Amino acid sequence: MADRLQEAKARQVYLVLRDRIVSGAVQFGARLPNENDLAVEHGVSRVTIRRALLELQREHLIERRRSAGTRIIYRPSPSRMTADFSGVLANIASMGRSTKVKLLSFDYVQAGGAAAEALGVGDQDLLQRAVRVRSLDGVPFSYLVTHVPERIGITYKAKDLADRPLLELLERSGVKVERATQRISACLAAPEVAAALGITTGSPLIELVRIVYDRDNRGVEYLHALYRPDRYGFEFDMVRAGHATKRSWATSPPVRKVKPNGKPRPSAYSFT
Amino acid sequence: MADRLQEAKARQVYLVLRDRIVSGAVQFGARLPNENDLAVEHGVSRVTIRRALLELQREHLIERRRSAGTRIIYRPSPSRMTADFSGVLANIASMGRSTKVKLLSFDYVQAGGAAAEALGVGDQDLLQRAVRVRSLDGVPFSYLVTHVPERIGITYKAKDLADRPLLELLERSGVKVERATQRISACLAAPEVAAALGITTGSPLIELVRIVYDRDNRGVEYLHALYRPDRYGFEFDMVRAGHATKRSWATSPPVRKVKPNGKPRPSAYSFT
DNA sequence: GCACTAAGTATCATTTATCATACAATAGGA
DNA sequence: TCCTATTGTATGATAAATGATACTTAGTGC
Structure with missing residues (x-):
């Protein structure tokens, strides 16, 4: 993942927005505020917001259409481990x-x-x-x-x-x-x-x-x-x-399910 | 801790150095290379290196003295709340x-x-x-x-x-x-x-x-x-x-100390 | 004391990032 | 069809970051 965005403020906005998206704070299909509102919210100019959005678009996290605004098109990967x-x-x-x-x-x-x-x-x-x-x-x-x-x-x-x-x-x-x-x-x-x-x-x-x-x-x-x-x-x-x-x-006591007649888990060592 | 350093390259250097310090890659008391060498190593000017070092100094991770160079003075965490x-x-x-x-x-x-x-x-x-x-x-x-x-x-x-x-x-x-x-x-x-x-x-x-x-x-x-x-x-x-x-x-079972004859804690509700 | 080293200070040129502004284009709804 | 909302494009001004350079000051070690 190349760190293309060099501009400091644009990059900051990009990181915050991306975090919201990939963390699931805003979900698939949701609309982002328009560029002007984002500019006000983040205290930067619209041009800078655009830089951030363009980067998100390049990474296929958002979709932007004139008059329709900006939508999240990222779906969280199902393989999030816990x-x-x-x-x-x-x-x-x-x-x-x-x-x-x-x-x-x-x-x-x-x-x-x-x-x-x-x-x-x-x-x-x-x-x-x-x-x-x-x-x-x-x-x-x-x-x-x-x-x-x-x-x-x-x-x-x-x-x-x-x-x-x-x-x-x-x-x-x-x-x-x-x-x-x-x-x-x-x-x-x-x-x-x-x-x-x-x-x-x-x-x-x-x-x-x-x-x-x-x-x-x-x-x-x-x-x-x-x-x-x-x-x-x-x-x-x-x-x-x-x-x-x-x-x-x-x-809660740890749930250690073992199939009735099955083998115990291969190892209880933690996968850090 | 406010991340004051806005300058992109300086910040990059700062992050790298800080990571080395807090991760233990370079230890307490160790000397950092001099500013010119760091400049060469990171491919930036000495001025930029200085920005990064000044920030590290501001955070009390390093100590700098003329002719003596720059030393790590970072010690493991002072008391945060837990x-x-x-x-x-x-x-x-x-x-x-x-x-x-x-x-x-x-x-x-x-x-x-x-x-x-x-x-x-x-x-x-x-x-x-x-x-x-x-x-x-x-x-x-x-x-x-x-x-x-x-x-x-x-x-x-x-x-x-x-x-x-x-x-x-x-x-x-x-x-x-x-x-x-x-x-x-x-x-x-x-x-x-x-x-x-x-x-x-x-x-x-x-x-x-x-x-x-x-x-x-x-x-x-x-x-x-x-x-x-x-x-x-x-x-x-x-x-x-x-x-x-x-x-x-x-x-570990939660340690709930109550003074032998004292009152129980005012409340066991969590302070989120 | 003297030479050397490495940080401290200063200045100015150059490049890059950011902003303010204006206007164009497109889609959707009234 | 026209109005509105929103993104797309362009540009020149301004501010900020970075670099190159030179010089100063304070320790270090011989």
């Missing part, structure tokens, strides 16, 4: 589809920054840093940067990372994974990430930071994950618990 | 801080779009639509759009929405809130939202869509919430459960 909060994708196996991982980089770096702090290692230590992109049916949806303390990282090879979930590698290496903390946020796609995920620089991404601890409360994995929101989302159900003023939400 | 997955803010009461709600709009609109579909109402029905902004200590952090079926909406007044959580109003009106589904994603700030949250159009936002159902499985509230990621985030702990290949994650 994961529960633990990162387990829904229906992955049952839909007969497969995810693939591409290892973009794999090296050992001097500890520092958020990863080092989270893992509780000093400046002298080394961390294994791996960057991976996961795709479903050839379509990339997540960009993953992991840091693992060197002593653990050396127990597996780069190639393993392309084949197996990191968490599985850790446990296979004898790490007693006990708990994790997660934080979900949002950020913009930087050029490098954008290129890897096939999106435009400046697109919104879901950001997940997960720190995994072992039985001794030592950090064993620092995961920084970025997801395309049009391909991936976190979904979960909650039930109302308690009484009166003490009422609160509780998570 | 909520668990149910939207309950941590430490809100204990920190002696207060959230305030401003009601931006309140009206009844013809059903249509995602809200209508989620609530299972037809085109002829009316929905109550309310737009609110919640602030902590005067600083806005969330933009909330709620749709509620008319029959329920009429049981309370606009003013109530500025005082009490919507969920509480619903239950006070006799609605038997039973469960909810949530989806977390990311999107870009449109001008209206950006203005209300005090950020720049095109900034990334955390997006939450919650559909609340009553005991009879009817949709009673459709919440579309947008959060500033620099002020708010979703955080949750998980524990590893199960054995061998059947291992998976489970949510």
Whole structure:
């Protein structure tokens, strides 16, 4: 997806409108406000709005006709994936589809920054840093940067990372994974990430930071994950618990359906 | 965090460098190449590089000294607000801080779009639509759009929405809130939202869509919430459960601390 | 102290983006 | 058929971004 639109304001408008469209905020067939109204709304001139609209048209997201206005002709792709909060994708196996991982980089770096702090290692230590992109049916949806303390990282090879979930590698290496903390946020796609995920620089991404601890409360994995929101989302159900003023939400127990006589799922490891 | 940098090329460089810094590719204390080298590397002039560096400096990610060069001084996140997955803010009461709600709009609109579909109402029905902004200590952090079926909406007044959580109003009106589904994603700030949250159009936002159902499985509230990621985030702990290949994650039971002899928290309603 | 390095400051030319404006063309409805 | 709404086209003015260049200032290390 070439980032053709160089003009800063036009590009900004383009990104906002496109986000509304692909996120489903405005649906197929809906009409956009006319160019003048958009210009007022965004505080730019009509010419600039047109630049943005032309780009959307070029990408077949909208259709424009004189006197008839501008309509959405984009239909959201049916293959939008969802994961529960633990990162387990829904229906992955049952839909007969497969995810693939591409290892973009794999090296050992001097500890520092958020990863080092989270893992509780000093400046002298080394961390294994791996960057991976996961795709479903050839379509990339997540960009993953992991840091693992060197002593653990050396127990597996780069190639393993392309084949197996990191968490599985850790446990296979004898790490007693006990708990994790997660934080979900949002950020913009930087050029490098954008290129890897096939999106435009400046697109919104879901950001997940997960720190995994072992039985001794030592950090064993620092995961920084970025997801395309049009391909991936976190979904979960909650039930109302308690009484009166003490009422609160509780998570719905995870639905782990296994066919009565069927095999259990191949793996409960999460597809980050 | 206002994205001030408008200049396209400078911004591009800025994004690349920032990504390197926050992703841990270059660590705390490390030195960046000098301005001339960066200029060559990125194929732009030194002036443009400076723009990018100035912005990074403004955000306290780097420190620049004559003859000494440019160093990374970024340290992992200072305290942002966090909520668990149910939207309950941590430490809100204990920190002696207060959230305030401003009601931006309140009206009844013809059903249509995602809200209508989620609530299972037809085109002829009316929905109550309310737009609110919640602030902590005067600083806005969330933009909330709620749709509620008319029959329920009429049981309370606009003013109530500025005082009490919507969920509480619903239950006070006799609605038997039973469960909810949530989806977390990311999107870009449109001008209206950006203005209300005090950020720049095109900034990334955390997006939450919650559909609340009553005991009879009817949709009673459709919440579309947008959060500033620099002020708010979703955080949750998980524990590893199960054995061998059947291992998976489970949510950590919510920590509901109540001082031994103290009162329970004022309210367990979520601060969305 | 001296040479060197790298950031700080200044200026002006050039290119690019944006705006304001006007008018043309087309479709749809009254 | 005429009126209106909306996109399509064109153009010149203005503002903003970028670049090229030169020079200054403050640390660094010998």
